[in-house]
Amino acid sequence: MKIASLSQLSGLLPSIHPQVRVLAIARFLSELGTGFTLIYAPIFFVNQIGLSTTTVGFGLASSSFSGFFGRILGGALTDSPRWGRRRTLLLATAISAVGSLVLATTNNFATLVIGNLVYGLGIGLYWPATEAVVADSSDIDNRREAFALTRLADHLGLAIGLVSAGVLVTVITSYRWLFVVDAFSFVVFFGVIYVAMKKPDQLAVQPTQQTHNFTAWISALSDRRFLIYIAANILFTIYISQIHTILPLYLKNFISVGETAQRFSESTISRLFSWHLVLVIICQLPLTNLLKRYSHSNALTVSAILWAIGFSLIWVTGNFSSYQLIWATLALTVLAMASVAYNPSAASLVTDLAPESHRGIYFSINSLCWALGGFIGSPLGGWALDQSPLITHHFWLGFVLSVAIAITILQYLNWVLVNSQ
Numbered sequence: 420m421k422i423a424s425l426s427q428l429s430g431l432l433p434s435i436h437p438q439v440r441v442l443a444i445a446r447f448l449s450e451l452g453t454g455f456t457l458i459y460a461p462i463f464f465v466n467q468i469g470l471s472t473t474t475v476g477f478g479l480a481s482s483s484f485s486g487f488f489g490r491i492l493g494g495a496l497t498d499s500p501r502w503g504r505r506r507t508l509l510l511a512t513a514i515s516a517v518g519s520l521v522l523a524t525t526n527n528f529a530t531l532v533i534g535n536l537v538y539g540l541g542i543g544l545y546w547p548a549t550e551a552v553v554a555d556s557s558d559i560d561n562r563r564e565a566f567a568l569t570r571l572a573d574h575l576g577l578a579i580g581l582v583s584a585g586v587l588v589t590v591i592t593s594y595r596w597l598f599v600v601d602a603f604s605f606v607v608f609f610g611v612i613y614v615a616m617k618k619p620d621q622l623a624v625q626p627t628q629q630t631h632n633f634t635a636w637i638s639a640l641s642d643r644r645f646l647i648y649i650a651a652n653i654l655f656t657i658y659i660s661q662i663h664t665i666l667p668l669y670l671k672n673f674i675s676v677g678e679t680a681q682r683f684s685e686s687t688i689s690r691l692f693s694w695h696l697v698l699v700i701i702c703q704l705p706l707t708n709l710l711k712r713y714s715h716s717n718a719l720t721v722s723a724i725l726w727a728i729g730f731s732l733i734w735v736t737g738n739f740s741s742y743q744l745i746w747a748t749l750a751l752t753v754l755a756m757a758s759v760a761y762n763p764s765a766a767s768l769v770t771d772l773a774p775e776s777h778r779g780i781y782f783s784i785n786s787l788c789w790a791l792g793g794f795i796g797s798p799l800g801g802w803a804l805d806q807s808p809l810i811t812h813h814f815w816l817g818f819v820l821s822v823a824i825a826i827t828i829l830q831y832l833n834w835v836l837v838n839s840q
Contacts, residue, residue, distance in 0.1 A: 438552060461668040482793070489541070490544075490546060587600075639773070650828050732749050732750035734816055
């Protein structure tokens with residue numbers, strides 16, 4: 420597989436609208452802060468605050484609950500003549516910064532939930548606006564490249580944030596500062612958008628268009644092909660939620676390394692997840708190009724198979740008495756490939772299924788799957804870690820078995836799509 424060179428990237432930048440480049444810089448800074456808390460939040464709430472893993476799972480899931488409504492509200496504000504893309508982004512980053520500061524002061528379950536509700540609302544408002552800015556500031560010829568640039572900025576920020584967080588925790592041994600850094604990154608995001616981003620907002624949505632949008636929601640929710648995809652997509656988002664919220668805690672608290680019976684250190688966990696993100700960055704373009712020979716549903720089937728292999732390797736990590744670091748590295752390697760295979764194929768499939776005039780609605784519903792997946796996945800994983808060692812260490816095999824359901828749904832969708840042409 421060929422890897423895009425730096426010269427190719429530099430050749431791409433001149434064709435990208437300046438607003439997209441501004442947004443990419445802002446997103447890099449924001450995700451840099453997110454990387455500080457991504458894998459350490461559950462460890463902090465369980466090991467330092469003293470909450471149970473089930474309680475933490477429900478607390479983290481509350482952000483998905485508010486994020487669900489935030490995504491709906493974000494779509495409305497993004498198209499509103501009074502708010503628009505820029506103001507919605509400013510509101511989203513301000514709310515997210517407040518949420519991070521609340522989480523930095525967490526001492527009990529109540530403040531954990533409040534912080535996550537506020538944070539989730541901000542993130543929910545953020546996604547429709549940021550995707551709309553990229554769509555507004557790109558054309559058909561370079562739209563994929565524009566979205567690729569912002570995704571690359573996201574992953575680079577996360578990777579650097581993860582490494583930096585491991586160093587910071589080792590030096591100051593306080594997790595609370597990680598959330599302060601995250602809040603500061605949102606403040607910087609706010610500043611960049613306020614100073615450097617123009618106001619590319621569209622014309623006011625007329626009342627007739629608002630009624631049309633309501634009808635479009637009903638139409639999308641009646642689309643049989645789309646609903647079949649949604650059923651599979653919810654499973655994928657549940658899988659993804661395990662990587663971000665449950666797997667770091669599992670590696671930290673339940674894996675004994677070799678004969679020493681020591682746990683994985685924070686710095687080791689940070690390096691493992693940084694490796695995962697680096698692979699996502701490196702392999703995104705070549706693996707996407709490799710999967711072009713398959714239909715979108717079959718490419719998603721490849722992703723599902725990779726998820727099954729990755730979860731199997733996590734099970735091996737927890738149940739074999741040696742080489743845990745090697746098994747964990749292999750698991751996160753395969754899971755990176757699964758994630759890379761999933762994202763572009765899922766987005767392309769939604770684009771093909773949606774009528775051109777209803778794409779925003781279809782992508783809104785697609786985004787809501789992420790909130791639902793987190794709302795289901797975090798409590799489920801937290802519950803499993805609070806059970807007996809038998810359940811905790813074999814919990815991952817349940818996901819392996821569930822992949823058979825995902826593959827069945829995807830192959831049924833492939834059959835429907837082929838026969839509807």
